[in-house]
Amino acid sequence: MQGKISMDLTFCNSEEKFSFDELVMKVADAFEHKAIAELLKLILGLIQEVLLARIFAGRTLCPECSDGKLALNGGYNRNIRTSVGEFTLRFKRVKCGKCGATHVPLQKLIQFRRYQTKTNELEKLVVETVSETSYRRGVAQLSRDGKITLPYRTAHEWVLKTDCDEIQVSSKVIGSFPLEVMADGTKFKGEGVNGKARQGDLKAVIGITRQGRVFPMGTWAGTSWAEINEEWKKQSIKLPDGSIIICDGEPGLADAFADYVDEQQRCQWHIKRDLYHAMHGDGAKIEEIRPLQDALAVAMAIELPAEDFQKVPEADKDAIEEQMENTERVMVKFVSYLEGKGYSAAASYINNARRSMFGYVRRWLKWGLVSHKASTMVERVMRELARRLKNIAYGWSDKGAQKVAGIILKRFASATEWENEWKERMRIFENVVISVGNYKCSSQNFAH
Numbered sequence: 001m002q003g004k005i006s007m008d009l010t011f012c013n014s015e016e017k018f019s020f021d022e023l024v025m026k027v028a029d030a031f032e033h034k035a036i037a038e039l040l041k042l043i044l045g046l047i048q049e050v051l052l053a054r055i056f057a058g059r060t061l062c063p064e065c066s067d068g069k070l071a072l073n074g075g076y077n078r079n080i081r082t083s084v085g086e087f088t089l090r091f092k093r094v095k096c097g098k099c100g101a102t103h104v105p106l107q108k109l110i111q112f113r114r115y116q117t118k119t120n121e122l123e124k125l126v127v128e129t130v131s132e133t134s135y136r137r138g139v140a141q142l143s144r145d146g147k148i149t150l151p152y153r154t155a156h157e158w159v160l161k162t163d164c165d166e167i168q169v170s171s172k173v174i175g176s177f178p179l180e181v182m183a184d185g186t187k188f189k190g191e192g193v194n195g196k197a198r199q200g201d202l203k204a205v206i207g208i209t210r211q212g213r214v215f216p217m218g219t220w221a222g223t224s225w226a227e228i229n230e231e232w233k234k235q236s237i238k239l240p241d242g243s244i245i246i247c248d249g250e251p252g253l254a255d256a257f258a259d260y261v262d263e264q265q266r267c268q269w270h271i272k273r274d275l276y277h278a279m280h281g282d283g284a285k286i287e288e289i290r291p292l293q294d295a296l297a298v299a300m301a302i303e304l305p306a307e308d309f310q311k312v313p314e315a316d317k318d319a320i321e322e323q324m325e326n327t328e329r330v331m332v333k334f335v336s337y338l339e340g341k342g343y344s345a346a347a348s349y350i351n352n353a354r355r356s357m358f359g360y361v362r363r364w365l366k367w368g369l370v371s372h373k374a375s376t377m378v379e380r381v382m383r384e385l386a387r388r389l390k391n392i393a394y395g396w397s398d399k400g401a402q403k404v405a406g407i408i409l410k411r412f413a414s415a416t417e418w419e420n421e422w423k424e425r426m427r428i429f430e431n432v433v434i435s436v437g438n439y440k441c442s443s444q445n446f447a448h
């Protein structure tokens with residue numbers, strides 16, 4: 001279909017004097033807030049007229065029975081919000097004279113859902129904006145940018161209703177090569193219950209492929225690690241042999257993933273940091289803690305050869321295994337040392353951590369795969385999530401937090417993937433061409 005639109009723009013200025021600045025602002029305002037929305041409405045209206053003209057000319061038959069003739073059968077008005085303004089459009093309905101089926105030709109052509117009140121491009125703009133800042137600041141920014149004026153409650157409702165946060169962990173996403181999985185949790189200030197702020201709890205899991213590509217595996221609010229394990233079981237999620245989980249010592253975390261991975265690596269950065277907190281809690285002095293922390297960091301850092309695993313001589317592999325086993329024995333001694341000093345919290349912490357201190361070495365020895373020793377990457381995501389969740393004036397519901405977290409995680413993991421998903425959703429397949437020709441201007445004195 002092709003159409004041409006001539007736009008009529010009237011201007012009126014004082015004969016005495018007027019401000020050039022005002023002219024610029026008024027023209028900009030007319031285009032930003034009125035003209036483009038009017039233009040959209042006009043184009044849709046014209047397309048609808050062409051569709052109906054074809055129907056009445058008998059060139060289009062009933063899509064249901066492919067036989068009956070169609071006749072007008074009322075319609076409905078729909079207020080539509082877009083990123084360039086909002087307008088009301090009348091959708092006209094037609095009815096088949098034979099089978100009685102009705103349909104709305106324009107709605108069908110533009111694939112607008114029956115109760116849809118906003119465009120997908122606007123939904124994308126709003127969810128992206130509010131996931132970067134707070135709802136209040138987000139809607140203020142959209143209004144300032146001349147995009148749309150929206151109550152922040154509406155923006156919030158849109159986020160609660162969207163499904164763009166959904167994360168699919170299909171076998172296609174997982175692939176067939178062993179993964180590194182990183183999981184972490186953070187707290188956030190939840191919405192008040194009986195006037196008291198509730199502490200919310202948010203979790204995120206990411207996967208890293210052998211090529212280093214990061215992809216989201218899920219975000220949850222108010223869900224325990226054990227429940228996440230159950231959820232994955234229900235979805236029949238399987239990870240390739242040789243996959244590893246890298247995480248901190250949060251209770252229940254590593255256990256929840258034990259069914260899915262072959263190795264687990266306690267984040268070494270955490271082990272070093274937490275030793276400090278545990279010993280400090282046990283009453284140890286900083287001068288005593290620091291050297292032990294440093295010695296621990298050195299002991300944990302077993303260097304793996306940089307070359308291809310296959311090319312590493314067996315003797316070198318044996319030496320690395322021996323070094324790991326020696327260090328594990330040293331850790332047992334270290335635990336007794338801490339116990340002897342009366343640092344019981346630190347002793348039980350290290351005793352717990354030593355079991356998964358060298359997951360990365362075991363994985364390399366068994367599968368020839370190099371892994372991260374710290375869960376830094378997922379922690380960066382969590383910090384970002386926590387920062388944004390803090391930005392809101394009122395507290396978050398679990399559902400709201402999980403939605404926004406999903407959006408942030410997806411965008412963080414892969415901006416390209418996020419854009420592609422939206423392109424698919426918006427069906428941007430180059431089926432529309434718009435070209436702008438010359439504007440013509442005529443003085444009112446000569447018009448008509």
Ligand SMILES: [Zn+2]
Binds near residue numbers: 068100
């Ligand atoms: Zn029919």
